[in-house]
Structure formats: C-alpha cells, structure tokens
Amino acid sequence: MEANLLFSGGKDSSLSAFILKKLGYGVKLITITFGYSENWKLAKETSEILGYDHNVIKMDEKILTEGSRIILEEGYPLRGIKYIHREVIEELAKDYKVICDGSRRDDRTPRLEFSEIRSLEDKYGVEYISPLQGIGYRTLRYLTNKLFIIETYNSSEKKTADYETEARIFLGDKGKNIFPVHEQTRVLGWRGDAEWQEISHLVKN
Amino acid sequence: MEANLLFSGGKDSSLSAFILKKLGYGVKLITITFGYSENWKLAKETSEILGYDHNVIKMDEKILTEGSRIILEEGYPLRGIKYIHREVIEELAKDYKVICDGSRRDDRTPRLEFSEIRSLEDKYGVEYISPLQGIGYRTLRYLTNKLFIIETYNSSEKKTADYETEARIFLGDKGKNIFPVHEQTRVLGWRGDAEWQEISHLVKN
Numbered sequence: 001m002e003a004n005l006l007f008s009g010g011k012d013s014s015l016s017a018f019i020l021k022k023l024g025y026g027v028k029l030i031t032i033t034f035g036y037s038e039n040w041k042l043a044k045e046t047s048e049i050l051g052y053d054h055n056v057i058k059m060d061e062k063i064l065t066e067g068s069r070i071i072l073e074e075g076y077p078l079r080g081i082k083y084i085h086r087e088v089i090e091e092l093a094k095d096y097k098v099i100c101d102g103s104r105r106d107d108r109t110p111r112l113e114f115s116e117i118r119s120l121e122d123k124y125g126v127e128y129i130s131p132l133q134g135i136g137y138r139t140l141r142y143l144t145n146k147l148f149i150i151e152t153y154n155s156s157e158k159k160t161a162d163y164e165t166e167a168r169i170f171l172g173d174k175g176k177n178i179f180p181v182h183e184q185t186r187v188l189g190w191r192g193d194a195e196w197q198e199i200s201h202l203v204k205n
Numbered sequence: 206m207e208a209n210l211l212f213s214g215g216k217d218s219s220l221s222a223f224i225l226k227k228l229g230y231g232v233k234l235i236t237i238t239f240g241y242s243e244n245w246k247l248a249k250e251t252s253e254i255l256g257y258d259h260n261v262i263k264m265d266e267k268i269l270t271e272g273s274r275i276i277l278e279e280g281y282p283l284r285g286i287k288y289i290h291r292e293v294i295e296e297l298a299k300d301y302k303v304i305c306d307g308s309r310r311d312d313r314t315p316r317l318e319f320s321e322i323r324s325l326e327d328k329y330g331v332e333y334i335s336p337l338q339g340i341g342y343r344t345l346r347y348l349t350n351k352l353f354i355i356e357t358y359n360s361s362e363k364k365t366a367d368y369e370t371e372a373r374i375f376l377g378d379k380g381k382n383i384f385p386v387h388e389q390t391r392v393l394g395w396r397g398d399a400e401w402q403e404i405s406h407l408v409k410n
Contacts, residue, residue, distance in 0.1 A: 001347065019224065019227070019228070022224070022227035022228075023224070023227075023348060024348075024351065098344075103339075105319065105322070105338065106323075114310065117310070117341070118311075118341075121341060121343070127341060127343050127344045127347075128341065129339055129340055129341075129344055130338075130339030131336075131339055131340075132339065133310065133335075133338040133339025134308075134334055134335030134336055134337065134338025134339060135334055135336075135338075136322070136323075136326060136332060136333065136334075138326070138332050139303075139332045139334055142206065142332075143228060143229075146229065
C-alpha cells in the first residue's frame with residue numbers, strides 16, 4: 001500500500017515518513033507549492049538524502065490567495081493556514097487513497113479536526129493518517145534527535161517548504177508583524193556517527 | 206529508552222507495541238488487574254507469543270469500585286471506564302517515565318483528553334504516547350490484519366484483559382444491560398503463512 005505524505009523537510013514530516021515506512025507502506029513524499037517559492041527544492045533534497053520518493057505538486061494559487069486573505073483579515077496566521085491545509089488535503093483526496101501528514105498532538109495549526117477527517121475519509125473513501133498525533137513535543141525531540149541530523153532556525157529565515165513561507169511571500173509588506181517568529185527545523189540526514197562528525201559544524205540543534 | 210504500554214492482548218495494543226518497538230523503544234507491556242478476573246493471563250499469553258516483556262500490576266480495587274459506581278449512576282460505561290483509565294495512568298506516572306496506551310482517533314473511551322495528558326506530563330515529568338491516535342479504523346484494520354492473526358468475539362464473552370471485564374464482574378447482576386455489546390479482539394500471533402495455515406480454524410476475522 002502506498003502512503004502519500006505531505007513533506008516539508010522538517011523533523012515532524014521526516015519522523016512521520018520513518019514511521020510509515022516501518023509500518024510497511026511504500027512511502028511517497030509530496031511537497032506542495034503555489035509557485036511563489038522554490039523552497040520545495042529543500043524538501044526534495046532532504047527526501048533524497050533520506051531515501052524516499054518525492055513529488056512536487058503545484059496547486060491552484062487561488063488556495064494561497066484565499067488563505068492569505070483570511071490571514072490578513074484575522075491579523076494572525078492560524079485560521080488562514082488551516083484553510084490552505086484543508087483545501088490541499090481535499091485536492092489530494094481526489095487522487096490518492098492514503099494521505100498522511102506530520103501534524104502533532106501539540107500543534108495548533110495546520111491540523112484537521114476529528115470531524116473534518118472523518119468527513120473527508122467518508123466523502124472520498126480515503127484513509128488519513130497522522131502518525132505523530134499521539135506524540136508530544138518531548139517525545140518528538142527525543143526521537144528526532146536520535147534519528148536525524150537537524151538544522152534549527154527561525155521561521156523568518158524562510159528555509160522550510162511550508163504554506164507559511166509562501167503566504168509570507170505572497171503578502172509581502174502587508175504581512176509584516178502578522179507571523180509570530182517560531183522555531184523551524186530542517187532534516188539534513190540520518191544520524192550516523194561518521195556522518196555526524198562530518199557535518200556537525202552545520203548543526204545547531 | 207523504555208516504553209511502558211498498557212496491554213490488553215487486543216489488536217490496538219498489539220499494534221501499538223509493534224510501532225514502539227520500531228521506534229527503538231525497549232517495550233514493556235503492562236496489564237492492570239483489580240483482582241476480579243484472571244484475564245490478564247490472556248494478555249500475558251499474547252505478549253509471550255509476540256515476544257515482549259510483560260508485567261501484571263495489581264491496583265487498588267478502590268479505583269474499580271469508584272469507576273463501577275459511576276457506571277451504575279450513569280447507566281452507561283463511558284465515564285466510569287474513563288475514570289478508571291485516568292486513575293491507572295496517574296498511578297503509573299509515579300513509577301514510569303514513558304507511558305503508552307493503544308487508544309485510537311475514533312475511540313470514545315478510554316482515552317485522556319489533550320489537557321489531561323499535558324497536565325499529567327507536566328505534573329510527573331513523564332511522556333505519554335498513544336501511537337494510534339492519528340490512525341482511523343480502516344487503517345487499523347488494514348495494518349492489524351496484515352501483521353496479526355486475530356480472534357474476534359463479542360465483549361460479553363469476557364475474553365479481554367480490560368477494565369470493562371472487571372467492572373462487569375464487579376457489578377454482576379446490577380450491571381446487566383448497561384454495557385453495550387461490542388466487538389473485541391485478541392491477537393493470537395504474528396501472521397506468517399505457515400502459522401496461518403496451522404491455526405486458521407481458530408480465526409474468525
């Protein structure tokens with residue numbers, strides 16, 4: 001069975017890919033772009049290093065436009081990012097049977113509600129899997145530090161292939177001060193002793 | 206790191222054990238008893254077949270008494286079973302660092318709320334993991350049928366090492382008609398072709 005996982009190149013989606021593979025799925029990573037950034041290249045690079053198949057899917061920029069409009073209206077990204085996530089998942093549900101994301105128990109966004117998931121599953125006959133939904137931040141930190149070499153930076157540095165990066169770019173100056181700075185991560189590779197020595201100068205976390 | 210997983214011998218907790226092992230944890234299975242049933246023996250048998258360490262922990266029967274009182278008062282098991290689950294987890298949090306259960310996204314009970322989990326983690330400095338929290342019933346069925354030989358039966362047959370079985374026994378005639386009959390499962394072994402042939406006559410699902 002093929003599991004299609006939304007992939008940003010960060011530690012959450014990388015751990016999700018690891019778990020799905022261990023469950024026996026053929027893992028296909030998907031990075032979404034609306035054409036406003038080439039950050040999907042970072043996700044592609046990470047997925048190649050980790051050894052997974054990777055696809056970039058260009059979606060209708062109307063989704064980004066409407067999500068950004070909501071963000072501006074609210075003065076806060078939560079609801080707009082969630083709108084984008086839900087629309088993206090609904091598009092994927094038309095083409096794929098098993099759709100996965102790296103959302104965690106502690107995440108506020110982007111994450112579907114239980115009722116939205118059930119409705120999506122029933123409407124399109126798909127399965128929706130979030131392997132990290134029962135895992136808290138301490139457990140996530142322990143597992144990802146054990147498995148991966150991770151680079152940590154501020155979300156304002158725009159290094160992650162996520163919805164927020166493109167919404168920031170789309171909104172430009174209008175979006176200033178709307179997006180709280182938070183920590184982002186990028187997985188640079190599997191953690192092995194040899195590799196670790198070699199690139200430890202890159203690693204902040 | 207050691208992961209201590211509540212284990213009934215059913216397919217949910219067996220899949221949880223599988224995932225925790227794959228994540229690199231040393232998996233220790235725990236079956237709770239209040240001394241009203243010896244069904245923990247079924248869980249012990251399953252854990253031996255699957256190859257995990259297993260402990261039986263006898264807890265204060267006051268927890269069962271109060272849980273059963275709530276069930277009787279409500280005329281429905283949900284809140285009382287949840288009470289028992291929460292008390293059990295709190296007891297375990299005093300002794301173990303990583304506590305896990307097999308609760309699923311679709312489960313109504315027994316399952317802690319997000320706020321209860323966070324409060325428990327912070328109060329006792331523990332990690333709480335529910336590996337199936339982001340998995341729906343279709344996915345569960347697919348994965349467990351792929352991995353395990355499973356026996357399916359009605360909950361009234363009392364073959365599972367869970368809280369409900371002991372609450373039923375404790376309440377006796379007073380509990381009649383309170384517990385809706387639902388499907389229970391027991392894992393009989395890993396699914397391998399040879400083994401499968403041998404014991405397929407036992408398997409209803």
